[in-house]
Amino acid sequence: MAEIPTKYKHHEVEDKWRRKWEEWATYRWDPTLPREQTFVVDTPPPTVSGSLHVGHVFSYTHQDLIVRYQRMIGKNIAYPMGWDDNGLPTERRVQNLLGIRCDPKLPYDPNWKPEKKGKKDKSIDEVSRRNFIEACGVVTAEDEKAFEHLWRHLGLSLDWTDQYATIDDHCRGISQLSFLDLVERGEVYNVESPTMWDIDFKTAVAQAEVEDRPRQGLFYDIRFGVEGGGELLIATTRPELLGACIAVVAHPDDERYQPLFGKFAVTPLYGARVPILAAEHADPEKGTGILMVCTFGDAMDVEWWKTSGLALKQLIGRDGRVLPANFGEAPFESVDAAAAQRAHDEIAGLFVSKAKKRVAELLAEAGSLPGWTGVALVGDPRPTDQMVKYYEKGDRALEFVPTRQWFVRVLEHKDELLAQGDKIQWHPAHMKTRYSHWVDGLNQDWCISRQRYFGVPFPVWYVVGADGEPDFAQPIYADKSNLPVDPLTDTPPGYSDDQRDAVGGFTAEPDVMDTWATSSLTPQIQSHWGTDDERHKKLFPMDIRPQAHDIIRTWAFYTIVKAWMHSGEIPWYHVVLSGWILDPDRKKMSKSKGNVVTPDDLLVEYSSDAVRYWAARARLGTDTAFDPAVFKIGKRLSTKIFNASRFVFMQLEAAVGDGDNPGVESITEPLDLALVERMRTVIDQATRAFDSFDYATALQVIEDSFWSFCDHYLELVKLRSYAEEDTPGRRSALATLSWTLGAFLRLLAPFVPFVTEEVWSWRFADDGRPSVHTADWPVIAEVEAVPHPDHEETYQAAVEVLTVIRGTKTKAQKSLRWLVSNLEIRGSERHREALSPVLEDVLRAGNVAADGVTVSDGMGLEGQRFEVIVELADEMPE
RNA sequence: AGGCGCGUAGCUCAGUUGGUUAGAGCGCAUCCCUCACACGGAUGAGGCCCGCGGUUCGAGUCCGCGCGCGCCUACCA
Numbered sequence: 001m002a003e004i005p006t007k008y009k010h011h012e013v014e015d016k017w018r019r020k021w022e023e024w025a026t027y028r029w030d031p032t033l034p035r036e037q038t039f040v041v042d043t044p045p046p047t048v049s050g051s052l053h054v055g056h057v058f059s060y061t062h063q064d065l066i067v068r069y070q071r072m073i074g075k076n077i078a079y080p081m082g083w084d085d086n087g088l089p090t091e092r093r094v095q096n097l098l099g100i101r102c103d104p105k106l107p108y109d110p111n112w113k114p115e116k117k118g119k120k121d122k123s124i125d126e127v128s129r130r131n132f133i134e135a136c137g138v139v140t141a142e143d144e145k146a147f148e149h150l151w152r153h154l155g156l157s158l159d160w161t162d163q164y165a166t167i168d169d170h171c172r173g174i175s176q177l178s179f180l181d182l183v184e185r186g187e188v189y190n191v192e193s194p195t196m197w198d199i200d201f202k203t204a205v206a207q208a209e210v211e212d213r214p215r216q217g218l219f220y221d222i223r224f225g226v227e228g229g230g231e232l233l234i235a236t237t238r239p240e241l242l243g244a245c246i247a248v249v250a251h252p253d254d255e256r257y258q259p260l261f262g263k264f265a266v267t268p269l270y271g272a273r274v275p276i277l278a279a280e281h282a283d284p285e286k287g288t289g290i291l292m293v294c295t296f297g298d299a300m301d302v303e304w305w306k307t308s309g310l311a312l313k314q315l316i317g318r319d320g321r322v323l324p325a326n327f328g329e330a331p332f333e334s335v336d337a338a339a340a341q342r343a344h345d346e347i348a349g350l351f352v353s354k355a356k357k358r359v360a361e362l363l364a365e366a367g368s369l370p371g372w373t374g375v376a377l378v379g380d381p382r383p384t385d386q387m388v389k390y391y392e393k394g395d396r397a398l399e400f401v402p403t404r405q406w407f408v409r410v411l412e413h414k415d416e417l418l419a420q421g422d423k424i425q426w427h428p429a430h431m432k433t434r435y436s437h438w439v440d441g442l443n444q445d446w447c448i449s450r451q452r453y454f455g456v457p458f459p460v461w462y463v464v465g466a467d468g469e470p471d472f473a474q475p476i477y478a479d480k481s482n483l484p485v486d487p488l489t490d491t492p493p494g495y496s497d498d499q500r501d502a503v504g505g506f507t508a509e510p511d512v513m514d515t516w517a518t519s520s521l522t523p524q525i526q527s528h529w530g531t532d533d534e535r536h537k538k539l540f541p542m543d544i545r546p547q548a549h550d551i552i553r554t555w556a557f558y559t560i561v562k563a564w565m566h567s568g569e570i571p572w573y574h575v576v577l578s579g580w581i582l583d584p585d586r587k588k589m590s591k592s593k594g595n596v597v598t599p600d601d602l603l604v605e606y607s608s609d610a611v612r613y614w615a616a617r618a619r620l621g622t623d624t625a626f627d628p629a630v631f632k633i634g635k636r637l638s639t640k641i642f643n644a645s646r647f648v649f650m651q652l653e654a655a656v657g658d659g660d661n662p663g664v665e666s667i668t669e670p671l672d673l674a675l676v677e678r679m680r681t682v683i684d685q686a687t688r689a690f691d692s693f694d695y696a697t698a699l700q701v702i703e704d705s706f707w708s709f710c711d712h713y714l715e716l717v718k719l720r721s722y723a724e725e726d727t728p729g730r731r732s733a734l735a736t737l738s739w740t741l742g743a744f745l746r747l748l749a750p751f752v753p754f755v756t757e758e759v760w761s762w763r764f765a766d767d768g769r770p771s772v773h774t775a776d777w778p779v780i781a782e783v784e785a786v787p788h789p790d791h792e793e794t795y796q797a798a799v800e801v802l803t804v805i806r807g808t809k810t811k812a813q814k815s816l817r818w819l820v821s822n823l824e825i826r827g828s829e830r831h832r833e834a835l836s837p838v839l840e841d842v843l844r845a846g847n848v849a850a851d852g853v854t855v856s857d858g859m860g861l862e863g864q865r866f867e868v869i870v871e872l873a874d875e876m877p878e
Numbered sequence: 879a880g881g882c883g884c885g886u887a888g889c890u891c892a893g894u895u896g897g898u899u900a901g902a903g904c905g906c907a908u909c910c911c912u913c914a915c916a917c918g919g920a921u922g923a924g925g926c927c928c929g930c931g932g933u934u935c936g937a938g939u940c941c942g943c944g945c946g947c948g949c950c951u952a953c954c955a
Contacts, residue, residue: 810909
């Protein structure tokens with residue numbers, strides 16, 4: 001047996017066990033075992049963006065608690081680590097960190113090496129796509145190390161031999177395989193269509209990545225002419241799109257405008273003839289009840305335009321600037337082309353915000369309406385609160401820009417996708433509603449193409465037509481057996497590389513996939529879908545998907561989509577959702593708010609066990625305020641475990657030395673039987689809680705009973721176990737201490753893996769199974785041989801009397817060891833019977849004079865079992 | 879504007895299918911260095927369970943209506 005230190009030093013202990021676990025391969029998945037014995041976790045691959053905060057620690061601990069329990073009930077755990085290192089966050093981070101931008105037209109420079117610039121160096125270097133991707137690789141490798149260090153520090157029981165990165169060959173291959181499979185199934189298509197577009201990132205974005213932000217906008221009231229006489233007043237927040245106006249619409253039932261339907265309006269400044277039409281989406285209550293439709297001011301415009309058959313007048317470019325246009329030529333016809341051109345030239349090349357102001361100025365000038373002498377702008381612009389769509393990572397509002405994009409068909413599968421959601425168990429259950437709402441509310445297919453550089457390329461080329469342009473109707477797909485490919489450097493099947501970009505040859509699809517197109521495949525990535533059937537069958541569908549609730553509409557949704565499309569299955573049986581960490585003002589902790597607490601200092605100050613304890617107290621789906629007080633409680637628990645264990649081990653060592661711990665068959669004393677009985681309940685409750693992923697309830701039950709064990713049982717049993725001769729009473733005490741502590745260590749192991757492992761190693765570990773984390777989760781059958789106590793309330797009766805004795809001493813300001821000269825206990829027959837078998841233990845613990853005790857018939861006080869009268873000795877003998 | 883969740887001690891949170899006098903920890907107060915532990919321990923004071931109605935013998939718990947908070951959808955005329 002090892003030397004037991006007198007103080008618990010968490011740094012040393014944690015370091016030791018981190019190394020041991022690695023050496024022992026404690027957390028390794030065994031690929032030879034069948035699916036039924038396996039518990040598979042779809043570990044969230046964190047976005048490798050260099051920022052770590054306590055939110056990460058929080059949710060990853062939740063997974064680990066569940067995993068550690070499953071491991072102890074005998075499951076073979078598949079708990080890999082993935083890294084989400086492709087996509088925009090990485091690109092952006094690399095750009096900022098290294099001061100580079102990607103220009104795909106540049107040739108690769110083999111001598112270029114990524115280097116961090118000084119903080120004051122704001123210069124930007126243009127590099128080729130391949131150089132850029134290499135730079136991303138270097139930066140993410142560093143970030144991944146930081147994450148790995150944190151995870152290991154925290155004691156996550158990940159299998160570090162099983163890792164993937166979403167940009168690695170394996171993941172690119174699976175992503176491309178998925179794409180090709182969807183092509184074969186007809187679930188993917190590419191089309192040129194107005195798409196939500198971020199003007200800074202210069203890429204299309206999907207519905208799920210869009211958020212509405214409140215903005216203070218201005219309503220401009222603008223006069224439009226009506227052909228044949230009269231005029232209209234249009235209220236708009238986007239006067240800069242006046243040149244893109246294709247129609248004016250009002251509600252079909254709106255009597256004010258019914259006479260105008262079928263006529264034409266004439267726009268100010270631009271002099272465009274546009275039809276006045278009825279449209280259901282026009283709200284008579286809003287603005288003037290009549291509005292202009294532009295290409296494109298908002299999603300409604302897009303939808304309406306698609307069914308209108310009217311020409312497209314695109315005036316916003318991919319960079320967010322107003323495009324030039326030739327007025328007088330289709331589709332920019334004008335009753336006064338020269339005036340229109342003059343007006344438009346004023347704003348062409350400006351960003352939207354500037355163009356808006358300039359157009360407003362022009363509208364305020366006399367003669368802004370062709371053929372009119374009046375001014376088009378009526379009154380001052382009126383402030384209005386509007387909600388504007390932004391890319392969630394973007395800083396400027398999205399525009400609708402017609403571009404060619406790849407889409408996955410989801411709109412036509414809503415019913416099936418809802419049904420898939422019903423087959424999955426959500427924890428907490430009400431989170432399923434969020435999924436259902438999201439699916440219900442879908443209004444666009446999933447746009448999976450991004451006009452970026454760092455991502456998984458589409459395995460696609462196009463035939464180059466006689467006009468030298470790609471023929472998008474003739475895509476050439478990569479061979480499935482030959483993935484991954486990069487169409488920019490690889491040659492499509494049946495072609496040679498000298499045909500690249502040549503007439504009659506091929507050209508590469510330059511886009512990369514949405515990062516979710518890859519991370520939606522984390523189960524398949526892990527199971528090696530399509531490349532290793534045997535492994536796939538052992539890992540898919542998975543048991544749990546742990547994640548935060550804010551990405552139900554993205555990660556959970558897309559993963560369900562892919563699993564359903566590829567194999568008609570659900571990707572996992574359970575989704576377990578962690579809440580958020582809130583700062584003390586109850587705001588979500590996030591990098592952008594600057595209220596982030598970094599976890600490293602907490603781990604050092606309070607210990608990994610203490611931080612895990614804090615996370616474990618939060619129930620699934622519940623947001624939790626960041627509260628350092630909870631770390632302290634966790635630390636106190638660890639210390640208590642250490643000290644209580646020291647006590648037990650000192651007793652055991654004194655009695656049996658290095659010999660075997662006494663077995664449960666020696667447990668005979670009534671107090672000990674009562675404790676074992678309580679442990680049966682604890683085991684039962686904790687097990688049931690863990691079986692439904694409710695680690696927080698399990699912790700509460702275990703922790704409460706552990707403190708009771710320390711505060712009451714240990715005090716009651718102490719003197720019996722101190723006895724120097726080998727009596728049945730002492731043997732029973734030692735056997736109970738040994739078994740109960742062993743059970744507690746196992747029950748607590750998922751929560752506080754370091755201190756429990758340390759203590760376990762002193763006396764419980766055996767050579768075959770050295771770790772508490774691979775020991776068996778406690779079961780009631782272990783104490784089958786231990787009889788039930790005669791009275792249900794024995795333990796509580798003992799605690800009650802002892803509490804009164806302690807209270808009396810405390811109120812008298814005496815030490816707890818002070819002698820009780822007289823003790824009178826009055827209670828009912830039932831209660832006296834419950835107490836009597838353990839009275840001796842109580843008297844010893846309370847230091848009651850043997851000849852001063854009377855127990856008599858009576859009634860308890862105020863809901864108590866007993867009336868206890870305590871008389872303290874005048875002086876403490878000796 | 880709809881939907882979901884929440885509102886319990888100064889703070890952080892438990893409160894199973896409605897059932898005696900509503901719990902824990904932190905914090906606070908007072909005391910105790912007793913051979914596991916002062917990185918302790920004992921004891922104690924703190925509650926109109928958001929409000930108003932209703933169902934019931936009985937409501938923190940169920941129903942309705944409010945109020946407040948968070949989130950998810952929707953909303954650029």
